[in-house]
Amino acid sequence: MKFMKSKKTLGVLLAAATVASVAFAVTDNKPASTNASSTPKLSDLLPDQVIVKGKGFELKQSQLDEAVSGVKANASARGQEIPPAQLEMIQKKLLDRLIQIQLFKAKATDADKAEGKKEGDNRFEMIKKRAPSEDMLAKQLKTMGLTVESLHSRLIEEATAEAVLKSKVKISDDQVKKFYNDNPKDFEEPEQVRASHILISTSDQKTGSEMSEDQKKAKKKQAEDLLKRAKAGEDFGKLAKEFSEDPGSKDKGGEYIFPRGKMVPEFEAAAFSLQTNQVSDIVTTPFGYHIIKLSEKIPPHKVELAKVQDDIKGYLEKQEMEKVLPDFYKELKKESNVQILDEKLKALEDAPDEVPNFPAPTPKQDDKAKGSK
Incomplete structure (x- = not known):
């Protein structure tokens, strides 16, 4: 729905650094360059300074550096460069994020932890699914000083922090209905098709490089053989599950719905x-090479409230969470006697608050298909 794609969510503030650090989520499955990891950084040779302390926790410079590196890596993978002025604001937001997670974790109930575990697991599976292979995911994370396990733990931490904040807001059914009625264009769906496909890839599944002409000929022959079987009436979904090389759809029998x-x-x-x-x-x-089967043509229509009420409620919850976040964060910082020990970071913390344009999607962004733009 349009309203889900066009407006900021709390995920950008609380989870952008982690998701941004995984370039597979936003690029064409190409890992970022590993050249930088071969050169020792000055920070590797110096003691890891404590930059923030509060009741029951400390944050070190390496934790902030790691978060900043994730955002930089994602921008680099997109061919972008972050201006110094914007980088300072991103650094400020990432520091806030790290502090928030520690403060919110301390307030988490068993229910918050259970919800955080469930949502963190979902985000982790989404990232794994987008990666061309677990090996490439591990290599990508290694360039940023992360492991698959540490990424998983971080996603759970961030989702738990969100669950704590979410417990501070309540959205009624009347609010959901009002939003639906007040924004009719947001729920208009254009003509779509429900189609399945079998992809026989002409790129190496491990390296992403294009195959040779001889290899492409062999792949086309494989596609032609599968086409004969599909047109002879074999179960298309089963063929897709067995032979398709599109990881985003093969487990669903190759199916996508798209306008x-x-x-x-x-x-x-x-x-x-x-x-x-x-x-x-x-x-x-x-x-x-694709073989496509059309299952259904879906005419333009307005989506029924029953089908989108959970999405609307989630969106309205995130809006309210963003409203209560500043005061709740300020309250917890005071309660925990949070002190920023680095003078430069303290100056950033005292600067006017602006939300940077993180070069990353939210964890809820729809998977893009092989064959999609």
């Missing part, structure tokens, strides 16, 4: 031109 403008042109044109239950010929895209 125009979401897939690469060749894939979109073929899918929208098919009749219900028709199987396409081989469709070639930069990702490889």
